[in-house]
Amino acid sequence: MDTRDGVAVAGPRGLVGSALLRRLAADGRDRVLPLGRAEADLRDPAATLRWFLEHRPARVYVAAAVVGGIQANIERPVEFLRDNLLIATSVLEAARAAGVKKLLYLGSSCIYPREAPQPIREDALLTGPLEPTNEPYAIAKIAGVRLAQAYRRQYGCEFISAMPTNLYGPGDKFDLRTSHVLPALIRRFHEAGRDGAASVTVWGTGAPRREFLHVDDLADALVCLMDRYDGDSPVNVGTGVDLTIAELAAKVRDLAAPGTRIEFDPSRPDGVPRKLLDVSRLTALGWRPRISLDEGIRSTLAWYRQHLQHGQDNR
DSSP, rough: OOOOEEEEESSTTTTTHHHHHHHHEEEEEEEEESSSSTTTOOOHHHHHHHHHHHHSSSSSEEEEOOOOOHHHHHOHHHHHHHHHHHHHHHHHHHHHTTTTEEEEEEOOGGGGGGTTOSSGGGTTTTTTTOGGGHHHHHHHHHHHHHHHHHHHHHHHOOOEEEEEEEEEEETOOTTTTTHHHHHHHHHHHHHHHHTTSSSEEEEESOEEOOOEEHHHHHHHHHHHHHHHHOOOOEEEEEEEEEEEHHHHHHHHHHHTTTEEEEEEESSSSSSSSEBBOOOOOHHHHOOOOOOOOHHHHHHHHHHHHHHHHHOOOOO
16 A cells, blocks of 8 residues: 655745645645755765655645856856756655656746747757857756656656746745846845935846746745646746836836936846747636736735844845
8 A cells, every 4th residue: 555645845945835735725625745955965875865764745746946146056066967967866866766646847047048039938948059158057957857858758757847937926035146037136126225226227128038937926926836747758837927127127126116216237147138929728727827027026025024123034
């Protein structure tokens, strides 16, 4: 008799992992097993395997990763490449060895070519050069996706992959050196409003177009994929709607520091000109996002300010 039960969330204290814990707790169907640094170093194959053999989860979400924005990728390419490769190889092999029934590996939309046709379909993977500013992270995530496919083909493992667009929400990192664009804008404009600053400088030209998904919507989509999808191909997760960085900055400014002037610094990198996902494969499963960008920015700004009041800046 198979006594395995429970669902493991690798990376439970990060942006995505904490959202998954909230979503799974609200659902109430599963015994949830957090799998973070306190439980095992996921870069260590032996430690990871010991945890899997002891706990025998039935399903696994792999949300553990070393992540960051453009500046962090530029400064720490070894960690972004090495550590993410180690996490993928350790967790997927341990899942296979422990007989996990189903695993969802979380990739990233940055794995697609810099000049991919828009909106980006899943079959655009490996059809062109990557964006240089996040290449180490992208290479590691591509390897993770391909590894999940390889385990499926060689061992018959029910491993699937999801490719989320740019994420934001409660639990994000707001350190200006390492954070992604939206949390960085929230912090910059909050501080401008607090200090009465006349202007805020935004990296790049403001022209690149980006798509943003609230992390609670992502968690809901991942549960949907775990329940309804069992294909070899990765699945894009996003809203199917994008806007320019200039438009995004204006939205944050209007909520956090109305009247503040926005100045752009074109000497800083823009990154990919446009990154909009084709989400038709996901919507065919019946899933749609619920949280609008305006609502999501407002609630994330409120969350950030609440944590500042409690002496936490979540850097």
